[in-house]
Amino acid sequence: GSDATLTLLNGNRLAYNGTRQGIDVSSIPMDMVDRVEVVADGASALYGSDAVAGVANIILKRDFDGLQLRANIGAATDGGYLDQRYSATAGQRWSSGGVIAAYEYAHNTQILSDDRSFTSSRPGLTLYPASRRHAVALSAHQALTDRLEVSVDGIFNKRWSVSMIPLNAAGNLNVSRYEYHTTSESLAIAPRLRLDVG
Numbered sequence: 001g002s003d004a005t006l007t008l009l010n011g012n013r014l015a016y017n018g019t020r021q022g023i024d025v026s027s028i029p030m031d032m033v034d035r036v037e038v039v040a041d042g043a044s045a046l047y048g049s050d051a052v053a054g055v056a057n058i059i060l061k062r063d064f065d066g067l068q069l070r071a072n073i074g075a076a077t078d079g080g081y082l083d084q085r086y087s088a089t090a091g092q093r094w095s096s097g098g099v100i101a102a103y104e105y106a107h108n109t110q111i112l113s114d115d116r117s118f119t120s121s122r123p124g125l126t127l128y129p130a131s132r133r134h135a136v137a138l139s140a141h142q143a144l145t146d147r148l149e150v151s152v153d154g155i156f157n158k159r160w161s162v163s164m165i166p167l168n169a170a171g172n173l174n175v176s177r178y179e180y181h182t183t184s185e186s187l188a189i190a191p192r193l194r195l196d197v198g
Helices: none
Strands: 005-009 033-039 054-060 066-075 082-094 097-108 126-128 130-143 148-166 177-195
Touching: 126 148
Parallel strands: 005 054
Antiparallel strands: 033 054, 066 082, 082 097, 097 130, 130 148, 148 177
8 A cells, every 4th residue: 555655756755645644646747757666575674664565766857958848638438537637847958957847737527426337326426536736846956066966856736626425315416415625735845965975
């Protein structure tokens, strides 16, 4: 489970989210991810008890020149769940350093039990909540000397979601319902000073 798998960002630990003991990896815009390094076996001897099931180290892109825009739209064939994602990534590289920043907006509609044949006997229940989120990431590095470099990585994420439960036997959400709204916000900043001692 998420509480037994350690998730790192460029080798740095991230704070757990508020609802369960795990890391929300969707807080990182996809266009910022260079690769993911995985230790599939337990690594608790090196990282502690939160790495019993393994380690996933998300490596951000270090250098990027230019501007990239992306849009993705998809939908489920059985009804419900219209998914939209829009992102922008910009970066600049110079001889002694560089900076890259990305923003991603995502929005999806809910999936109700009415939308699936295997749950249609219990109408009005939310199988997958509607949500929207904003995610921002920044990575910068600058060489101070031939052997000394300073860098910083940062991510910010804000998410809203809503689930509904009917309060009548017919499952009619228009007659009566209870709405469960959640909001989560996360911020992580990891400065680093690296010295090459030769």
